[in-house]
Amino acid sequence: xxxxxxxxxxxxxxxxxxxxxxxxxxxxxxxxxxxxxxxxxxxxxxxxxxxxxxxxxxxxxxxxxxxxxxxxxxxxxxxxxxxxxxxxxxxxxxxxxxxxxxxxxxxxxxxxxxxxxxxxxxxxxxxxxxxxxxxxxxxxxxxxxxxxxxxxxxxxxxxxxxxxxxxxxxxxxxxxxxxxxxxxxxxxxxxxxxxxxxxxxxxxxxxxxxxxxxxxxxxxxxxxxxxxxxxxxxxxxxxxxxxxxxxxxxxxxxxxxxxxxxxxxxxxxxxxxxxxxxxxxxxxxxxxxxxxxxxxxxxxxxxxxxxxxxxxxxxxxxxxxxxxxxxxxxxxxxxxxxxxxxxxxxxxxxxxxxxxxxxxxxxxxxxxxxxxxxxxxxxxxxxxxxxxxxxxxxxxxxxxxxxxxxxxxxx
Numbered sequence: 011x012x013x014x015x016x017x018x019x020x021x022x023x024x025x026x027x028x029x030x031x032x033x034x035x036x037x038x039x040x041x042x043x044x045x046x047x048x049x050x051x052x053x054x055x056x057x058x059x060x061x062x063x064x065x066x067x068x069x070x071x072x073x074x075x076x077x078x079x080x081x082x083x084x085x086x087x088x089x090x091x092x093x094x095x096x097x098x099x100x101x102x103x104x105x106x107x108x109x110x111x112x113x114x115x116x117x118x119x120x121x122x123x124x125x126x127x128x129x130x131x132x133x134x135x136x137x138x139x140x141x142x143x144x145x146x147x148x149x150x151x152x153x154x155x156x157x158x159x160x161x162x163x164x165x166x167x168x169x170x171x172x173x174x175x176x177x178x179x180x181x182x183x184x185x186x187x188x189x190x191x192x193x194x195x196x197x198x199x200x201x202x203x204x205x206x207x208x209x210x211x212x213x214x215x216x217x218x219x220x221x222x223x224x225x226x227x228x229x230x231x232x233x234x235x236x237x238x239x240x241x242x243x244x245x246x247x248x249x250x251x252x253x254x255x256x257x258x259x260x261x262x263x264x265x266x267x268x269x270x271x272x273x274x275x276x277x278x279x280x281x282x283x284x285x286x287x288x289x290x291x292x293x294x295x296x297x298x299x300x301x302x303x304x305x306x307x308x309x310x311x312x313x314x315x316x317x318x319x320x321x322x323x324x325x326x327x328x329x330x331x332x333x334x335x336x337x338x339x340x341x342x343x344x345x346x347x348x349x350x351x352x353x354x355x356x357x358x359x360x361x362x363x364x365x366x367x368x369x370x371x372x373x374x375x376x377x378x379x380x381x382x383x384x385x386x387x388x389x390x391x392x393x394x395x396x397x398x399x400x401x402x403x404x405x406x407x408x409x410x411x412x413x414x415x416x417x418x419x420x421x
Contacts, residue, residue: 020148020151020155020284020288021148022144022148022151022152022155023143023144023148025139025143025202025203025204026140026143026144026152026155026156027155028198028202028203029136029139029140029156029199029203030155030156030158030159031159031198032194032195032198032199033136033156033159033160033163033195034159034160034162034163035163035191035194035195035198036099036163036191036192036194036195037159037160037161037162037163037164037167038163038164038166038167038191039106039167039187039188039189039190039191039192040163040164040167040188041163041164041165041166041167041168041169041170041171042167042168042170042171042184042185042187042188042191043106043109043171043184043185043188046175046181046184047062047066047109048062048063048066049181050181050182050184051065051112051118054181055112055113055114055118057114057115057118061115061118062118064119065115065119065122066122068119068122068123068126069122069123069125069126069129070126070370070373070374071123071126072122072123072124072127072130073126073127073129073130073370074130074367074370075127075130076098076126076127076128076129076130076131076132077130077131077133077134077363077366077367077370078130078363078367079130079131080094080098080130080131080132080133080134080135080359080363080366081134081359081360081361081362081363081364081366082216082219082220082359082360082363083097083131083135083359084134084135084138084358084359084360084362084363085138085214085216085356085357085358085359085360086216090205091135091138091142091205091206091359092139092199092203092204092205092206093205094131094134094359095131095132095135095136095139095199095203096196096199096200097128097131098128098129098131098132098135099128099132099192099193099195099196099199100128100192100196101124101125101127101128101131102124102125102128102129102132102189102192103189103190103192103193103196104124104189105121105122105124105125105128106121106125106185106186106188106189106192107185107189108120108121108124109121109122109125109185110182110185110186110189111182130366133362133363133366133369134359134360134363134365134366135359136156137153137346137349137362137366138358138359138362139206140152140153140156140346141346141349141350141353141358141362142206142207142358143206146347146351149343149346149347149350150287150290150295150298150343150344150347151284151287151288151291151343152343153342153343153346153347154283154286154287154339154342154343155283155284157283157339157342157343158280158283158284161276161279161280161283162280165276165280171184174187214356219356219357219360222354222357223357223360223361223364226352227415228352228412228415228416229352229353229361229364231408231411231412231415232348232349232352232412233364233368234408235299235405235408235409235412236345236365236368236372237368237371237372238401238402238404238405238408239299239302239306239341239345239368239372239405240368240369240371240372240373240376241372241375241376241379242306242310242337242376243341243372243376244372244373244375244376244377244380245376245380245398246275246334246338248373248376248377248380248381249376249377249379249380249381249383249384250313251268251272252380252384253313253317253384253391253394253395254267254268254271254316254327255268256384257317257384257388257391257392258316258317258323258327259316259317259318259319259320259321259323260320260323260324263323263324263327267324271328271331274328274331274332275331275332275334275335278331278332278335278336279335279338279339282335282336282339286336286339286340287339287340287343290340290343290344294416295344295345295347295348295351296348296412296413296416298340298344299340299341299345299348299409300406300409301340302337302338302340302341302344303337303402303405303409304402305333305334305336305340306334306337306341306399306402307399307400307402308333308399309330309331309333309334309336309337309399310330310334310395310398311395311396311399312326312329312330312333313326313327313330313331313334313395314392314393314394314395314396314399315330316330317391317392317395318392345365346362346365349361349362349365351416380394
């Protein structure tokens with residue numbers, strides 16, 4: 011395949027491009043508040059770090075509820091994917107307004123509960139629409155394109171948010187801008203995206219749909235394997251920065267070095283997203299996930315070297331994060347495409363809701379395990395990344411069992 015074809019934009023339905031634009035604008039707004047919310051409410055509003063942590067964590071609780079409801083509403087013939095996205099955008103915009111004018115703990119909790127619920131509604135509906143609008147051949151690139159829009163929007167938002175804070179010190183303005191970004195997303199969906207036509211007309215009662223999903227042994231195996239993936243990703247955002255700061259062989263990296271390292275990771279994911287998705291189209295989805303696991307294992311092994319080799323830990327950190335970027339971008343579209351292949355057409359929303367719950371579980375488990383490990387002896391801490399790299403073997407075994415349940419993959 012020519013190099014140009016790897017880097018050219020894919021041919022996708024125009025609705026996918028519009029959806030990607032909406033996601034880009036929405037993630038720009040999210041980037042404005044992502045890192046600055048705890049700083050604002052501790053340093054400016056005057057709440058304790060503990061109270062702010064509790065309030066921010068409340069979004070995860072309401073997010074679980076939102077994901078379950080989002081999957082059910084998306085599959086409902088009386089509601090559907092489009093209305094669920096519109097409801098999500100409106101709730102999230104209102105949540106930002108509450109946070110923008112929040113002066114106490116109770117309003118901070120209420121705003122975060124609303125935001126978590128709104129974003130919980132968002133993910134099953136969004137992923138389901140992408141699956142509806144694409145064929146099997148297009149789907150991997152479509153998911154990659156929307157994830158690329160997320161990454162670019164988030165990166166731009168973080169940068170612009172920093173510029174606003176530096177120039178004006180007006181933290182509340184960030185929440186107002188994020189609210190406007192959700193309104194733009196609402197208007198874009200309202201005027202340009204129609205409810206996708208369903209291939210499967212028969213509707214299934216909500217409770218029966220969830221029962222069918224939980225009884226699907228393929229989905230159960232995928233669910234277990236997927237928690238490994240989401241736990242790995244959570245390590246990049248929670249455990250690894252602290253490890254780089256305090257536990258590398260040279261005594262720890264500076265804040266500027268850590269910022270540059272993760273900027274390198276973000277840029278690497280953005281550059282490699284489409285080429286990797288296009289390359290993996292030649293394989294079935296399970297083999298694509300195997301490819302991802304191999305890079306997770308290799309990447310964590312290289313990170314392990316930053317703690318045990320006396321020389322050049324920074325070089326190994328750069329190499330390790332570059333490998334982990336490939337692991338990330340080979341996972342996200344492949345996993346979503348596999349869910350779309352497993353799910354019955356009239357249960358896509360519920361299946362993507364369960365897929366989204368894996369992220370909630372991974373981001374709950376990952377920081378707990380990582381935080382516990384970093385409080386242990388130096389030997390345990392430095393062995394952690396090697397243990398994680400070996401854990402990919404469990405996921406590979408699970409994927410092998412899953413492959414046997416996929417008739418078209420067994421040939």
